[in-house]
Amino acid sequence: MKILKIPKPNLDLFMTVLPAFGEVYAPVKRGEGFVFAQPSRWSDVQMKYPRTILPPKKFLLPPREVTFVFNPQEGYRDLVAEAAKPIVLFGVHPYDIFGLNILDRVFAQGKYVDPYYMARRQSTTIIGVDFEPDDKHFAYSMNADFVESGFDLFFSDIGDAYLVLVGTSRGDDIVLMSGCLLQEPTEEDFAEYKRRSGLRRSAYKTRLELGELPEILEMEYHSKIWDEMGERCLSCGSCSAVCPTCYCFDVNDDLELVGRAGSRVRSWDSCLFKTHALVAGGENFRSSRASRIKFRYYHKQRGFVAEYGRPSCVGCGRCVTICPAKIDIVTVIETIRGERDESSSSVAAVV
Amino acid sequence: MSESKKVLIIDDDRDFVNAIESLLQDSGYQVRSAFNGREGLHLAKTLRPDLILLDVMMTERTEGFFMLQEARRIPELRQTPVIVISSIYADQPIFRVSPEAGWLPANLFLPKPLDPARLLAEVRRLTDATCSPVTQAAGGRRES
Numbered sequence: 001m002k003i004l005k006i007p008k009p010n011l012d013l014f015m016t017v018l019p020a021f022g023e024v025y026a027p028v029k030r031g032e033g034f035v036f037a038q039p040s041r042w043s044d045v046q047m048k049y050p051r052t053i054l055p056p057k058k059f060l061l062p063p064r065e066v067t068f069v070f071n072p073q074e075g076y077r078d079l080v081a082e083a084a085k086p087i088v089l090f091g092v093h094p095y096d097i098f099g100l101n102i103l104d105r106v107f108a109q110g111k112y113v114d115p116y117y118m119a120r121r122q123s124t125t126i127i128g129v130d131f132e133p134d135d136k137h138f139a140y141s142m143n144a145d146f147v148e149s150g151f152d153l154f155f156s157d158i159g160d161a162y163l164v165l166v167g168t169s170r171g172d173d174i175v176l177m178s179g180c181l182l183q184e185p186t187e188e189d190f191a192e193y194k195r196r197s198g199l200r201r202s203a204y205k206t207r208l209e210l211g212e213l214p215e216i217l218e219m220e221y222h223s224k225i226w227d228e229m230g231e232r233c234l235s236c237g238s239c240s241a242v243c244p245t246c247y248c249f250d251v252n253d254d255l256e257l258v259g260r261a262g263s264r265v266r267s268w269d270s271c272l273f274k275t276h277a278l279v280a281g282g283e284n285f286r287s288s289r290a291s292r293i294k295f296r297y298y299h300k301q302r303g304f305v306a307e308y309g310r311p312s313c314v315g316c317g318r319c320v321t322i323c324p325a326k327i328d329i330v331t332v333i334e335t336i337r338g339e340r341d342e343s344s345s346s347v348a349a350v351v
Numbered sequence: 352m353s354e355s356k357k358v359l360i361i362d363d364d365r366d367f368v369n370a371i372e373s374l375l376q377d378s379g380y381q382v383r384s385a386f387n388g389r390e391g392l393h394l395a396k397t398l399r400p401d402l403i404l405l406d407v408m409m410t411e412r413t414e415g416f417f418m419l420q421e422a423r424r425i426p427e428l429r430q431t432p433v434i435v436i437s438s439i440y441a442d443q444p445i446f447r448v449s450p451e452a453g454w455l456p457a458n459l460f461l462p463k464p465l466d467p468a469r470l471l472a473e474v475r476r477l478t479d480a481t482c483s484p485v486t487q488a489a490g491g492r493r494e495s
Contacts, residue, residue, distance in 0.1 A: 013446045016416040020454035024420070038424065041388065041410075041417045177454070179447045 012042035022086030055244035071261035098144035099244025136317030141208035144314035230290025237270030239319035361391030362406035388418035407437035
C-alpha cells in the first residue's frame, strides 16, 4: 500500500480537484449535528466531527429509490444506470467504511447481487479520515476503529499534515491528479502516526466485551430483559435509520390512478416497525415490541455472526445518541452478560 | 446582439471589477458585480446572466472553485458560460493542477494579469455562443 502525506494547508486545494471523480459530499454542520452534504466552500468541510446523523449508507442504499418505471408508451425502463452517478465521499470515519464493507457482504458479495447497490458502490469514491472517539463510540470493541480496505484514500492526522494511505488504483489516480499537493512522508511522520494511533486506541472510554456473546444471547433468549426493553422501546425505528449496517427495505409499486403506469419503489424499513413481520392473512410473527427489539439484537449480534463471522454492529454510537427512550446498546449487552446488577433494575431502569 | 447581453463579474478586487465593468460597458454589455462567492451565486440566480466572470481567491482562496461547483448544481446556471480569471497559479505555486485536467466546469480559464483585448474577444465569443443551442455551451466543457 502506497503511503503519502498531505500538509493541512493543501487540503482546500486538494478538495477542488475531487469533482473530477464525481459530486463531492463531505461532513458539514447542520444545526447541532453533522451530515454528509455538498459543501459550498472549504470552510464548510468539517475534518473533525463526532459522527454524522445518517451514515454514508444513504448514498448506496437511499432511503427511497425508484428502481424501475413502467407505462404503455415505453413499457418497462430500469433505472439502474441512473444509480451509477459518480460521487466522492470525503471524510468518512473508519467505522462507517467498515459499515459499507458489511453492506457489501449482503448486497455485493452474496448469492444475490443487488444491481442498484452495485452500480452505486462502483461509482463511489471513498476518502476516509480518522477521528477522536467520544464517550458514545465503541468502535474499538467492535474491531471497526480502523479499516484495511473499502477506501480509495484514507487520511490520518499527524499534526501539521495527514498521512494518506492509497487503497485503490482510483485513489492513485486522485494522487496523480493532485500533483504536488501530496508529498513523500518522512520517518518522523511515521513515528507520529504510530504515536497517535496508540493514543486513539486508548482514548476509547466505552468498551464492550464481545467474547461468547452469541452463546450468551442463546442462553438469555427467554430473559425478562427483553420484555422490559419492550416496555421502554417506542418502536420508532430511529436506531435502524441511523445504523450504518441496517439494510431492511420494503418494496412497493406506486400506480397511477388508471393502473396502467407506475413505478417500483424501494424504501427503508425497520424491524422495529409493527408491520415488519406482518404477512398476508394478517399474521404477524413479531407483533410485540419486545419481540421486535429482541430480534434486532439477535440479528446483529448473533445471526450475523453465524452468517458472516462477525457482528453487524460497528460501534459508531448513533443508536445510543438518537434513541428517544435512551436505550443504550452497551448497557443492554453488559446486562445480558451479567456484568450489571440486575436486581437494581428492571433493565428499563438500567438502560 | 452583444449590446443586450448581461455579464456578471464576481471578484473581491474592487479596482479590478471597476476596470472590467468599464471595459465591458464601453463595449455595450450590461454588467453587474458581486464581491464574494455567496453574493455572486445569489445574484446569478436572480439575474440569469449570459456570462459569468469569476475570480477564485476571494474570502477563501478556493471560493471561486466551490462557487462554480455549486452553480453547476443549479439547473438555470448549469449551462451559463463561465470564464474563471485568477492568479492562483502564480500565487499558489504548489497548485500545479491544470484547469484542462477535467475537474473545473468552466468554459475558459484566464490567468491574471489579464489581457483586456483577449478578455473582450472571449466575452464576445461566449456571449454570442449563448444564442446557439444550449448544448453547445454545456457546463464542464472547456474551450480555449
